[in-house]
Amino acid sequence: MTIKLSRRQMLAGAAAAAALPMPAIAQNAPIKIGLLTVKTGPLAAGGIHFEEGFVTFLKEKNYTLSGRKIDLIVADTGGNPAGAKTKAQEVVERDKVDVVLGPFAAFELLATLDYFAEAKMPTLAFAGAEDVTQRKRNAYVTRSSYTSAQCLYPLADYVLHEMKLKTAATIGDDFAFGYEQVGGFQRVLEEGGGRIVKKLWSPLNTADYAPYIAQLPQSDVVCEVLAGSNPLKFTKQARGLGVKQPLVGGSTVADDTIIAAHDESAEGLINTNPYSLDHDSEANKRFIAEMRKNYGDGVRIGHYAACFYANGQLIEATLAKTGGKADDREGFVKALRSVTLADTPRGPLSFDDYGNAVIDVYVRRAGKVNGKMANKTVKTYHKVSQFGGMDPKAFLKEPVFSRDYPPMKS
Structure with a gap:
């Protein structure tokens, strides 16, 4: 049997359908952050401190920044260039992350630098290799730590x-x-x-x-x-x-x-x-207290953990500027580099015109x-x-x- 609908009935049905709840869209999906660090081998101590600092910030925020849930994906690079390149490709292509943090060592960052640029992946780099934010800088890699010579x-x-x-x-x-x-x-x-x-x-x-x-x-x-x-x-x-x-x-x-x-x-x-x-600041006192709450009074607290706790603050401030969006990668990096934080555990933090932290x-x-x-x-x-x-x-x-x-x- 064929059912014929009048134009009035069709319009009424379309209006009713529009009033129904829409399925979840990407804006409500978790933001995925890939942490490239070292958890095995001779560089593991510093790499583990990375994770401790960033996880401490996320726990403090209940893994939610600007109304978006955060899905953290931690990848062990093994502390070598080949491992870093492999893990970078995995978190970008398989895990579909929105942002990358790391990697740890200069030779790891140099091995992944071109790939992050080609993949247009917003990256908060740590390693100090000077040219990453100088002669070989690109539009997607921002160094939030410091260069080798900066201290x-x-x-x-x-x-x-x-x-x-x-x-x-x-x-x-x-x-x-x-x-x-x-x-x-x-x-x-x-x-x-x-x-x-x-x-x-x-x-x-x-x-x-x-x-x-x-x-x-x-x-x-x-x-x-x-x-x-x-x-x-x-x-x-x-x-x-x-x-x-x-x-x-x-x-x-x-x-x-x-x-x-x-x-x-x-x-x-x-x-x-x-x-x-x-360092005598409220941000540092809170950071130290949270680190000890999460990892015990004997936890070693230094610049590795502090840099990655501050990375959490940078991402939070960036999402506040983008309205919680991370899908516009060029817009995300532009917002990130415009962030100025008055008080992190490290002290004030901003960026120069070349994408490197001023500290x-x-x-x-x-x-x-x-x-x-x-x-x-x-x-x-x-x-x-x-x-x-x-x-x-x-x-x-x-x-x-x-x-x-x-x-x-x-």
């Missing part, structure tokens, strides 16, 4: 103007992170009338620093830019072998996660960091507190950029910091 500019300034020292010897891990830290330290030291008298490079897996310590020349200060357990070994051996000069170093030398593992040989060690446990850098002095080594902030440098006070256009005309650049002055 070394204030360190050199502090050595010159507060410690009143002019000549320095340096020792760094023999890869890009070490080269770029020494490069930043050297540039500012020499601009202020100081001089590097010797650069030493040691493999990441160095067990005995005695041969390198024997090569240290006479100088006013020794700058160590070592990562992992290496600063613990070098500092102890340097003092044990009679090195008397003041020791200074960058963000990985005495981070709050490892400072208690140093012994009395680190007494007086000056170090610079984008976060300090003793406060804390100068700390190591000393014993209740029988254990701890850091005490002695000076704060505000609004430190990746260019260290140099005009960006002039900076970018020069080569990236490397093993041989800047060259030694005779």
Whole structure:
């Protein structure tokens, strides 16, 4: 039997259908965030701190930002370039994430940089490889942490103007992170009338620093830019072998996660960091309390966790600007880079025109507190950029910091 409907009946039916509840649309679906970190191998400690910091923020917000539920997907890159590339492809193509955080190491970020750009994937990068936000910058990768050299500019300034020292010897891990830290330290030291008298490079897996310590020349200060357990070994051996000069170093030398593992040989060690446990702010007090609530009083809290807690704040502020939307990727990155946060556990946070964080850098002095080594902030440098006070256009005309650049002055 054929049923014929009049035009009036058809219009009435269409109106009734329009009044029915619509199915859930993408706007109400969870926002998926992919966290590329290291959970196995020698870099795992820092990678686990990543996850602790970000999860602490999400728990505080009940996994909901700007009315959108957050679905966190954690991928273990294994701490190597191939693993990072594979996991990047998995979270983007299989898991369909909206935003990526990480990866951990410079060689991992360099292995995934072009892929994130091709996939048009908004990425909050961590690794310090300078050119990611300089000569090789792209429209989708934003560094929310700091560049390799960013904490070394204030360190050199502090050595010159507060410690009143002019000549320095340096020792760094023999890869890009070490080269770029020494490069930043050297540039500012020499601009202020100081001089590097010797650069030493040691493999990441160095067990005995005695041969390198024997090569240290006479100088006013020794700058160590070592990562992992290496600063613990070098500092102890340097003092044990009679090195008397003041020791200074960058963000990985005495981070709050490892400072208690140093012994009395680190007494007086000056170090610079984008976060300090003793930073006196409501945001930092809340962050520390939440970290301890989630992971116990013995949890190690340092700049890795603080950076990723602040990443949560950045994403929350970005979604507030986009009305909770993450599907317009160009719009999301534009909103992200326009965010200015007055108070994170790290202090104020904003971005320059090249997509890199502008940060406060804390100068700390190591000393014993209740029988254990701890850091005490002695000076704060505000609004430190990746260019260290140099005009960006002039900076970018020069080569990236490397093993041989800047060259030694005779």
